[in-house]
Amino acid sequence: MTRSLVDIAYVRAGDKGDSVSVGVLAKSPEYYAQVVASVTPKTVAALYGDWVQGEIEVFPMPNIDGCLVLMHDALGGSATNTLRFDQTAKSLGTAILRLPAIAP
Amino acid sequence: MPNTLKNTSVRLGCGAGFWGDAFDPALELAERGNLDFLCFDFLAELTMSLLQRVRAKDPGQGYVPDMVNWFADLAAPAKASGTTLVCNGGGVNPRAGAEALAKAMQVKGIAGRKIGVVAGDDVLGRLQAFRDAGMKLTHMRTGEDGFDRIKSKVVSANVYLGSDGIIEALEGGSEIVVTGRVTDSALFIGPAMHRLGWGFDQPDRIASAITVGHILECAAGCTGGMSSRFDQMPRMGEVGFPIAEISGDGTATISKLPGSGGHVDQFTVKEHLVYEIGDPRSYFTPDGVADFTAPHIEETGADVVRVTGMRGKARPDSLKLLIGYSDGWIGEGLLMFPWPNAHARARKAEETLRERFKRLGLASSAISFNYIGLNMLHGPAAPIPASDNLNEVGLRVAVKTASRDEAEKVRRACSQLWIMGPGGTSFGAPMKPRPTIALWPTLVPRDLVSHSVEYITS
Structure with missing residues (x-):
């Protein structure tokens, strides 16, 4: 069976204005390469569809075996006025x- | 026992991650944390607008009321432990907050304590002068210049100040510091710089303080709260808030009180390092720019994590100004549907609500329908099951309107489905329309904004 990221990674998500940030951390260093191969602007854009209106950036963070996904115009406003x-x-x-x- | 390593290291604790956080972990840290500083973050993006509205009704208000009660209760144990209390609970009226605190302390018989008040962040009264001076106040994210479009709706305008004011207040002998809008991390950076004698010309050292401040600023956020491994966290209802010890060489350890709930391990710390950030290579604060791809994070003992190798760049010339403005209303409703055919009932209810909105002449700028149990949280990322055999499904509707009256129509339409809706529907209590605030972030030159420090004695 094909594995998904839930088997090899943890996440922590948060907001800033209309941007959503998602930290993705490999559960173990051996999974780091798979995490960064799997989480790309393209795969993330396909996943969230029209809930993410803006640019998607993925920043590798090899120091913590993870990456940071930054999605712009992704909250339908900001925390203070989103529906x-x-x-x-x-x-x-x-x-x-x-x-x-x-x-x- | 007091910390004998003062000036070669500093010991900081976090007492609150938001206005509404638990008090008991803060009290435990004040009593048993052996801390130099106990620091409290009470402010979120929305808070300044809410407090500004409160202040508009009563000029003596506008600070975080919990701060007064908490600090009055903490003043004695903190004094006994040699711990200085620092918070941004002054909100949009730090002086009034400090005065209220001094009074509350006097009632408890705590006299002669020096409270430093840091202000200067509130520029609500200066926005027109900024515009008159030719500043565009361009929206940081969208690049839009049309500030005048929202000018009449502005509720709050606060510059995120850095550590300067806190450092000055500590140098002035404050035993308690109450600030307005400083960055969450400044509450930790200021005390660290003050105690360790660091200057803004030491960007790697400042980056250490920024990194540690960021890890600590949400309290239980790095001791098991919000964890992906929450199921493995012991006694989270008795969670310990975090403690950091920063050495003069910029290395740090993160821990918590022995016997408290939760854990501090590599993942609780790493998860918080990536929380609510942008480009991790450049985490901007008014005090410096930290590179979050630099720190090395390792477990060195039970509930002890060591953070080393922090790097950074000098503080920026611009400061972030966050303007909050009134942005209409949200009307919302929530309906729940049981098996059998729960999903189909919910869909038919959506259709019915749309018909009612039309009949009521609802004027809205956006309408959102989501199915609870199916796609409310993950939206398009959630696959919808082919068969409608779910135990229950909910329908949530949220509508953006210009006025309260329009938003009220959403509540009315949802209530009308009590009888004209699908059989088996449950409604709970109707949800009240709520006013909303939109944010306009912009940058202003640092030299345009200066902090102020004054002192009040209890």
Whole structure:
């Protein structure tokens, strides 16, 4: 069975203005290469569809065996005026773990 | 026992990660943390606008009321432990907050304590002067120059100040420091710089303080709260808030009180390092720019994590100014549907609500429907199951309107489905319309904004 990121990574998500940031951390250093191969602007854009309106950036963080996904115009406003129930995108972030784990 | 390594290291604790956080972990840190400083973050992006509204009704208000009660209760144990208390609970009226605190301390018989008040962040009254001086106040993210479009709706305008004011207040002998809008991390950076004698010409050292401040600033956020491994965190209802010890060489350890709930391990710390940040190579603060791809994080003992190798760049010439403005109303409703055919009932209810909105002439700028149990949290990322055999499904509707009256129509339409809606629907209590604030972040030159420090004695 194909593995997904939920098997090899943890996430922590948060907001700043209309941006959503999702830190993705490999559960073990041996999974780091798979994490950065799996989490790309393209795979993330396909996952979230029209809930992310702006640019998606992925920054590798080899020092902590992870990466930081930054999605712009992704909260439907900001935490203070979005129509979303998940006002600070903390729940939205875990959807990253649905991505298939791709071999580097 | 007092810390005998003062000036070669500093011991900091976090007493609150937001206005509404638990008090008992802060009290434990004040009593048993052997801390030099106990620091409290009470402010979020929305808080300044809420407090400005409170102040508009009563000029003597506008600070975080919890701060007064908390600090009055903490003043004695903190004094006994040699711990200085620092917070941004002054909100939009730090002087009034400090005065209220001094009074509350006097009632408890605590006299002669020096409270430093740091202000200067509130530029609400200066926005027109900024515009008159030719400043565009361009929106940081969108690049939009049209500030005048929102001018009449502005509620709050606060510059995120750095550590300068806190350092000055500590140099002035403050035993308690109450500030307005300083960055969350400044609450830790200021005390660290003051105690360790660091200057802004030491960007790597400042980066250490920024990194540690960022890790600590959400309290339980690095001791098991919000953790991906929450199921493995012991006794989270008795969680310990974090403690950091920073050495003069810029290395640091993160820990918590022995016997408290939660954990400090490599993942609780790493997860918080990536929390609410932008480009990790350049984490901007008014005090410096930290590179979060530099620190090395390792477990060195039970509930002890060592953070080393922090790097950074000098502080920027611009400061972030966050302007909050009134942005209409949100009307919302929540309906729950049972098996059988829960999803189909919810869909039919959405159709019915849309018909009601039309009949009521609802004027809105955006309408959002989500299915609780299916896609409310993950949106398009959530696969919808093919079969409708779920135990229950909810329908949530949220509507953006210009006025309260329009938002009220959403509540009315949802209530009307009590009888004209699908059989088996449950509604709970109706949800009240709420006013919303939009944010306009911009940059202003550092030399345009200066902090002030004054002192009040209890």
